[in-house]
Amino acid sequence: MSHIVHVAVQTPAHSAVGDLLSYRSDEELAPGTLVRVPLGKREMLGVVWDPPASAEPIPEGIELRGIAGVLKGIAPLSQEWRRLVAFAAHYYQRSVGEIAVSALPPHLRDMTPEQLARRLAPPKAAKPKRRSKKAQAEAIEETAEPVVEVTATPTTIPLLALSAEQALVFEQIEQQSGPFLLYGSTGSGKTEVYLRAVQAVLDANPEAQALVMVPEINLTPQLEERFVARFTPQYGTDAVVSMHSGMTNPQRLRSWLAAHTGRARIVLGTRMAIFASVPQLALIVVDEEHDASYKQQEGARYSARDLALWRGRATHSKVILGSATPSLESWHASTPADSGGPGRYLRLNMPSRIGSASLPKVRLVDMTQQPRKAVFSPPLLDAITERVQRGEQSLILLNRRGFAPVLFCADCSWKSDCPHCSAHQVFHKGDRTLRCHHCGFTQRVPFVCPSCGNPDIMPLGKGTEQLQEELERLLRNVQRPDGNPARVGRIDADTTKAKGSLEEQLAQVHAGDVDVLVGTQMVAKGHDFRRITLVAAVQPDSALYSSDYRAPERLFCLLMQAAGRAGRDAQYVTAQDSHPEMWIQSHDAQNAVYAALRRHDYPAFAKQQLQERLDAGMPPYAFQAIVRADARTQEAAQAFLLAATQVARDANLPYLDEVFLYPPIPMAVQRVANVERAQMLLEATNRSALLRFLNAWQQYLHWLRGLPEHRPLVRWLVDVDPLSI
Structure with a gap:
């Protein structure tokens, strides 16, 4: 008997092929089953989907193509996972198949059923080697002795004692349903709270799983090390797996299968991990939730943080968003735990550092009063020199690589x-x-x-290369306590290209082999440097003069996160009798961003910024989307966007009166790889109105794309909730 199945395949949103394609199957297939299907002259992976609510009958005379193969051995993807993909496709204006298939491991997408069967088959026992008679006799003698089986007892990592603030926060997480915004200063012990929360859900349910996300790949190894040390003695070596693009394809497939089958109890990953198949999900942790890296910038432009909140609500899982500098959207949506307000998130505070450690003192250097063209002001150079001579480390931040x-x-x-x-x-x-x-x-x-x-x-x-060279020149006569000359290191995207180079360089910093570390934002957040007592931002002002209204927020977060690298180890700071400091060199020393930073007063900064956003009608008090057009000429790109605006008005699309369409303009970097780029901003005070307008507009954008006058157009895309304009 032949069955009609609806399959989600990877077709780009602008192709207008549709969300689901119909195929013929000789057997009934459950939704979520992975299959190989023909599409044109190719064969690709697809996911059997739930039949559409308004599925139209197949017209007479149309012969459906048959399923090419079923990937047996992998249980169908859950309904919860399919709902997540369908929501993301609807919200971010993409096709279901594009998100569904791209969320699966690349290795799996290229596998045939036969290849998968071999991959899942247990390894064959090796054939015994032929041995001489003498060797056989020796083996018999060895096995004649009684065999004593020794079972290794896993070492249990002792739990760290919680501070009063950590204990209170953990108790509130246990008692409340969330979601939670954990606002904890740098060094306040947020990771230990995450570990305790994960331990609690795993202990409560023998099948429960947890998803822990970090913004960047370079933060995954150190977090994985802590989770492995804490949980593998109790739950086994497969209990903790990682998912990020820095892994090889076989590694990603292995981790995905461990999570999908439930063998992995904890999944650690970057933004891509939000689409992992975790059937028994009970807890989601989003560390450094403010970070822009959670927003995908290619293809389907989803926000992993926002999808984590939706997934937590759909699966009744607890969600913890953690940061020392929360995004203004999360701060606005949260309410302090003791206020009983109407916020969507429960805000939990941990303002103090662990132990007796204090937040670094912030020093502002007015560069208008310093020697002209000085890269390092004399007071800052003296402070760095003093740290080197005392055996302490310094971090110099410049978010621009190259010379x-x-x-x-x-x-x-x-x-x-x-x-x-x-x-x-x-x-x-x-x-x-x-x-x-x-x-x-x-x-x-x-x-x-x-x-x-x-x-x-x-x-x-200036770039990080030039800063390193300049520091090596200025510190050439400065000696460490052991009499050796000062050593200056650099960590940025150029020095960490080779596999394992980042881990090697971080190990050198932790071992004290580097006295002054020059780096970009990749070392300014998340890392637990124990010997750094001074952090300096040498040229931060450029971020203040941006056309993007989010620039002050990004700068404040970066500098406050960077300041948090100083003085994290209270015992080391006490033993050295040191005073952690954050130095900022600025030509605009009176700026409100720096004033709030000197007090480590994020609430005051957030209040001031939110008031500005309210007055200007900007997010989170409004909702935005950007339609971008790429073409061979700037005129062609803008012509497409102008035509799209006109057709929306001519068709009188629903909710048009609630959505403001700005005129198209070139992007800040308007030409990339010989392709001209233009953008048009859409804004509404109602999120639902904006989404419904975009959904109705899609068919007209597809229609316009096919007109002869828009042939020079390369592509168009929609970015909902953009992070930069």
Whole structure:
């Protein structure tokens, strides 16, 4: 008997193919079953989906193509998982199949049923080697002795004593349903609260699972180490698995299968882990919930933090959002636990650091009063020198890699512009190259100006390479307590390209082999450096002069997170008789961002920023989406967006009167890889109105894309709840 099945396959949203495709199957397949299906001349992975509520009958004369194969051995994906995918597709304006298939491990997408069967089959026992008669006799003698079986007793990691604040927060998590916003200062012990919360749900249910997310790959190993040490003695070596893009495809498949079958009790991962199949989910933790890395910037532009909240509500799981600098959206949506207010989240506070450690003192250096062109002000350099001589470590933060952002010719004003992008090529002195950080185009540094032949082309601006070189020069005569010269290290995307290089460099910092560490934001958050007592931001002002209204929030979060790297070990600080400090060099020292930072007063900063957002009608008091068009010319990109606006008005789309459509404009970096980019902002005071308008608009965008006058268009996409404009 033949059955009609509806399958979600990976078709891009702008292809207009549709969410589900119908196929013929000789056997009845449960929703969630993984299958191989033909599509055009290709064969690809698909997920059997629930029949649409308004499924139309197949027209007579239409012959459905048959399922090519069923991936048996993997239990069907749960209804909860399918609901999560369907919601994400609807909310973020993508196709169901695009999100469903991309959420599965890449290794699984390319497997045939036969390959999967071999992958899941137990390993065959190795054939015994032929042995000589003498070896056989020796083996008999060995086995004649009584065999004593020794069972290793796993070492149980003793639980750390909770502080009064940690104990109160943990008690509230146990008693309340959440979701929770854990607002804890850097070094307050949020990770220990996460560990206790995970332990509680696993102890309460022998099948329960927990999902713990971090914003970046480089934070996964140290968190994994703590979870493995805590839980594998009790639950076994398969209890903790990781999921992130830095793993190999076989590793990702192994972790996914362990979570899907329930063998893995704890899943650690980056934003991609939100779509992991975790059938017995009981707890979701989103560490550093404010981080922009939780927002996907390619393909389906989902927010893993927001999906975690939706998934927690759908599965009746507890959700903990943790941060020392919560996003303004989360802060606005939360209510203090003791206020009984109407907030959607319960805010839990841990303002104190563990032990007797105190937050670093923030020092502001007014660079208008310092020597001209000084990279490091004399007071800051003296402070760094003192730390080196005492055997302590310093962290220098500059969120710009390379040696200099641009090369410049003073004679003809030539700049090292990228030929394929409307951006400069960054000068990297280490390998003498100019690199575009947008399209990746790389070329050798010219010996003379390509425009006028001037040999004196000079670097403009500072990058982490230049800071490292400058510090090595300034500290060349400074000695450590052991008499050795000061050592300056650097950690950024350039020094951590090789596999394992990040872990190796972090190990050197932890071991004390580096006295001054220069780095970008990748070392400014989450890391537990025990010997760093001074952190300095040398050029933070550029973030204040951005057209993006979120720039002050991002800068405050980055600097406060960076400050949290100083003085985390109370015992070390006490033994050294040290005083942790955060130095900020600024040409705008009176700015409100720095004033709040000096007091470590995030609530005051959030109050001021939220008032500005309210006055301007910005999120979280409004809801936004961006429609972006990429084309061969800027005129073609903007013409598509103008036509889309006009067709929405001509069709009088529902909720059009509640949605404001701004005129299209070029993006900040309007050309990348020879593709021009334009964007149009949509804004509404009602989230539902915005989403319903976008859903009704989709078919017209597909129709416009197919018109001859819009052939130069490369692609279009919708970004709901954008983080940058």
